[in-house]
Amino acid sequence: xxxxxxxEFIGEVVEVLPxxxxxxxLVEMDVIVEGTMSGKMKLNKIxxxxxDYVKVELSEYEMSKGRVVYRYKDPQQALAxxxxxxxxxxxxxxxxx
Numbered sequence: 356x357x358x359x360x361x362x363e364f365i366g367e368v369v370e371v372l373p374x375x376x377x378x379x380x381l382v383e384m385d386v387i388v389e390g391t392m393s394g395k396m397k398l399n400k401i402x403x404x405x406x407d408y409v410k411v412e413l414s415e416y417e418m419s420k421g422r423v424v425y426r427y428k429d430p431q432q433a434l435a436x437x438x439x440x441x442x443x444x445x446x447x448x449x450x451x452x
Contacts, residue, residue: 360414360415360416361412361413361414361415362412362413362414362415363410363411363412363413363424364381364382364383364384364410364411364413364421365381365382365383365408365409365410365411365427365433365436365437366379366380366381366382366388366390366408366409366411367379367380367382367406367407367408367409368403368404368405368406368407368408368409369387369405370405371403371404371405372389374391375391375392375397376389376390376391376392377389377390377391377392377403377409377423378390379409379411379421379423381411382408382433382437383437388411388413388418388419388420388421389419389420389421390409390411390420390421390422390423391420391421391422391423392422392423393422393423393424395424396423396424396426401426403423403426407426407427408426408427408430408432408433408434409423409424409425409426409427410423410424410425410427410436411423411424412424
């Protein structure tokens with residue numbers, strides 16, 4: 356479960372680094388951040404490879420490093436999740452106006 360200060364983004368793994376670290380290009384911002392695998396993903400031995408779409412949690416205090424918390428099974432699922440999160444954010448903004 357995410358902390359209140361953590362921001363979630365969807366990204367594509369650009370490069371796999373040693374020690375379960377990854378360079379991830381965030382889809383929404385087109386920025387590359389470094390991400391490490393979360394503890395539950397390590398325990399369940401989930402493999403993340405180059406080209407996979409993942410959900411990354413970034414702290415609002417350190418936006419260059421994050422934690423990979425979910426690997427999407429196919430790119431369409433990641434893009435669908437991206438569209439639904441964008442639509443819900445737009446709904447909140449419209450209701451506030």
